[in-house]
Amino acid sequence: MSLETIIFVLVLPILSLSAVLALLRLMKGPSLPDRVVALDLMITTGMGISTCYAIATDQPAFIDVAIVLALISFLGTVAFAYYFDKVGEVG
Amino acid sequence: MMTVTEIVILIFILIGIILVFIAALGTLKFPDVYARMSATSKAATLGVAAIIFAAGIYFHTNISIMTRAGAVIAFLFMTAPVSAHMLARAAYAGGVKLSKKYKVVDELEGRYDKVTHTPSGAQEGPGIETVSLPRDRRA
Numbered sequence: 001m002s003l004e005t006i007i008f009v010l011v012l013p014i015l016s017l018s019a020v021l022a023l024l025r026l027m028k029g030p031s032l033p034d035r036v037v038a039l040d041l042m043i044t045t046g047m048g049i050s051t052c053y054a055i056a057t058d059q060p061a062f063i064d065v066a067i068v069l070a071l072i073s074f075l076g077t078v079a080f081a082y083y084f085d086k087v088g089e090v091g
Numbered sequence: 092m093m094t095v096t097e098i099v100i101l102i103f104i105l106i107g108i109i110l111v112f113i114a115a116l117g118t119l120k121f122p123d124v125y126a127r128m129s130a131t132s133k134a135a136t137l138g139v140a141a142i143i144f145a146a147g148i149y150f151h152t153n154i155s156i157m158t159r160a161g162a163v164i165a166f167l168f169m170t171a172p173v174s175a176h177m178l179a180r181a182a183y184a185g186g187v188k189l190s191k192k193y194k195v196v197d198e199l200e201g202r203y204d205k206v207t208h209t210p211s212g213a214q215e216g217p218g219i220e221t222v223s224l225p226r227d228r229r230a
Contacts, residue, residue: 018115090185
């Protein structure tokens, strides 16, 4: 078993399953902050998927994708928090 | 046959995916937005940091990529608490209730000014300084 095989057979499916669980919360979520939390977790899981793919394919450019995803996730969450502050009741 | 370096990389990746999966389960099963936020901001951040650390070990022959991986981990550890705190404060001010499943008393109930984000009884307490923001900030 090489590292590539283990990543493609075990690691990426588990990360994808985590993204699907977060998607279920994104669809269910009773309040608006629930959905934002689920979206944040989905982007974080995407960072993990991108980094594992960089290891499996020996392509370090995918780590840059993880950097950009981290930036977008932080800015998006801060923007949603400001929006909730402006709009008042979100429960 | 795997080398020792590959086994170390694999151990860090396994720690990372276990933490991310636990965070996803917690996001699905916890009863409360604040509990879900704790799962996302602690477990998932540490898990992804472990995966990126494994990538840093894997690309250890290239210093620039290792530095980039370290920068991503530092950025994650700096921004995750900030975004979770901002989101939790906005959710509390927006009226999201704590779950009744937990035997927890919301001591801020009725004492929190949701426009200025200050506890309203804070001026009477000894030694508590409050930052007063302008009232018409919401406009």
